[in-house]
Amino acid sequence: MAASLREAGDEEPITLVGAEPHPPYQRPPLSKAFLAGKADLASLAFRTEAFYAEQKIDLVLGEQVVRLAPGLATTHSGRSLPFDRLALTVGARPRRLGVPGADLDGVHYLRDLDDALRLRGRLGAARHVVVVGGGFIGLEAAAVARSAGKSVTVVEAADRLIPRSVAPVVSEFYRRAHQRRGSDVRLGVGVTALTGEHGQVRAVELSDGTRVPADLVLAGVGIVPRTELAEQLGLHCAGGIVVDEFARTSEPDVVAAGDCTVAPHPRTRDGLVRLESVQNAIGQAKVAAATLLGRREPYSAVPWFWSDQYDLKLQIAGLSGGHDEHVLRGDPEAEKFSVLYYRGGSLIAVDAVNSTADYLTVRKVLDRGGEISPEQARDNEVPLKRLVSPPA
Numbered sequence: 518m519a520a521s522l523r524e525a526g527d528e529e530p531i532t533l534v535g536a537e538p539h540p541p542y543q544r545p546p547l548s549k550a551f552l553a554g555k556a557d558l559a560s561l562a563f564r565t566e567a568f569y570a571e572q573k574i575d576l577v578l579g580e581q582v583v584r585l586a587p588g589l590a591t592t593h594s595g596r597s598l599p600f601d602r603l604a605l606t607v608g609a610r611p612r613r614l615g616v617p618g619a620d621l622d623g624v625h626y627l628r629d630l631d632d633a634l635r636l637r638g639r640l641g642a643a644r645h646v647v648v649v650g651g652g653f654i655g656l657e658a659a660a661v662a663r664s665a666g667k668s669v670t671v672v673e674a675a676d677r678l679i680p681r682s683v684a685p686v687v688s689e690f691y692r693r694a695h696q697r698r699g700s701d702v703r704l705g706v707g708v709t710a711l712t713g714e715h716g717q718v719r720a721v722e723l724s725d726g727t728r729v730p731a732d733l734v735l736a737g738v739g740i741v742p743r744t745e746l747a748e749q750l751g752l753h754c755a756g757g758i759v760v761d762e763f764a765r766t767s768e769p770d771v772v773a774a775g776d777c778t779v780a781p782h783p784r785t786r787d788g789l790v791r792l793e794s795v796q797n798a799i800g801q802a803k804v805a806a807a808t809l810l811g812r813r814e815p816y817s818a819v820p821w822f823w824s825d826q827y828d829l830k831l832q833i834a835g836l837s838g839g840h841d842e843h844v845l846r847g848d849p850e851a852e853k854f855s856v857l858y859y860r861g862g863s864l865i866a867v868d869a870v871n872s873t874a875d876y877l878t879v880r881k882v883l884d885r886g887g888e889i890s891p892e893q894a895r896d897n898e899v900p901l902k903r904l905v906s907p908p909a
């Protein structure tokens with residue numbers, strides 16, 4: 518948001534306050550290359566330190582804002598930060614396990630760099646890793662642990678993996694892919710307790726009565742948007758800070774962006790959706806910056822997302838929720854396929870595994886208009902880009 522403001526020509530003072538001691542960094546590698554030890558700290562940085570100085574962005578790090586009143590933020594150390602413009606980009610915290618034993622040593626979460634450093638530090642010596650939650654972060658970390666030779670069990674309470682983001686056909690693909698590589702995937706079971714010895718976790722007890730040995734547990738059971746500061750200001754919150762298509766909160770002078778928000782569906786404007794992605798955080802921040810500068814640029818970007826697990830690159834464009842038809846192209850058994858989603862005959866999204874060409878084609882169609890009929894998309898022999906009919 519700070520960078521977007523400067524890019525948009527803003528010259529007013531900007532203070533960027535962060536509770537973490539680190540300058541802003543990218544989170545996606547934390548469950549991928551960084552956790553695997555294949556990316557170093559320096560590669561995570563969003564910008565060079567010089568950037569903030571050059572752009573006259575005052576970085577205040579290691580200070581958590583604990584009180585917000587109109588015109589004044591106060592941090593946990595008692596520092597007062599007066600303001601006349603406010604953008605809330607506070608993200609989310611990981612949902613905690615609420616079962617007995619959840620505070621045992623060896624139970625980890627993965628949201629920030631310090632979490633990743635702790636987890637990475639423990640992974641080397643671990644033998645039995647249990648991942649609670651079969652969403653993207655859990656599965657990415659499971660892939661890293663399994664690739665490092667650990668025994669890995671993934672426990673998911675729903676009856677399929679990644680249930681909130683992909684269709685059953687893709688969930689089933691990931692179940693088989695993880696199992697093929699030696700992980701145990703347990704679906705439809707919850708965790709009832711964690712048990713340990715001398716304060717260290719030793720096993721995970723499941724709702725079907727089974728017990729899985731564990732010396733390291735990673736809970737990836739979703740996030741809770743940070744709404745407490747917004748609530749202090751009396752802003753409307755509903756599972757996130759509610760914003761409109763201009764990233765305005767219920768107090769139109771205050772903008773919010775990223776994981777802490779819920780916003781109208783960027784394409785259909787229906788309902789309120791929370792998009793936990795880098796693309797959304799950056800796209801919404803640009804819109805919020807424009808709003809602060811008095812411009813009205815409605816947010817309508819096509820959502821996109823990626824996930825790397827083993828040698829499987831998943832790329833998603835659009836939102837498949839509400840689809841009434843899907844077309845499978847390619848072969849899940851060959852670990853190269855895509856699924857195109859339709860509503861009322863119109864293309865709305867794609868999930869592509871090791872099929873970047875299909876992903877890029879659908880993203881372009883969703884961005885610029887055009888159509889690919891389900892009947893034509895079924896013809897796997899023809900490259901998808903040759904099946905695009907121009908916008909009407």
Ligand SMILES: Cc1cc2nc3c(=O)[nH]c(=O)nc-3n(C[C@H](O)[C@H](O)[C@H](O)COP(=O)(O)OP(=O)(O)OC[C@H]3O[C@@H](n4cnc5c(N)ncnc54)[C@H](O)[C@@H]3O)c2cc1C
Nearest residue numbers: 535536544545548581582607608628775776793794795798
């Ligand atoms: C392990 C992991 C892997 C991911 N992988 C992918 C991926 O492959 N692709 C993808 O698109 N997305 C991925 N994501 C999601 C993506 O990183 C988030 O959507 C994105 O970081 C959201 O940005 P944000 O600025 O809204 O929130 P955050 O990145 O959470 O930033 C919010 C910041 O605000 C700070 N803060 C909060 N409250 C206060 C306060 N009161 N005072 C001061 N500072 C405060 C926090 O400490 C934090 O640094 C991943 C996330 C994680 C954790």
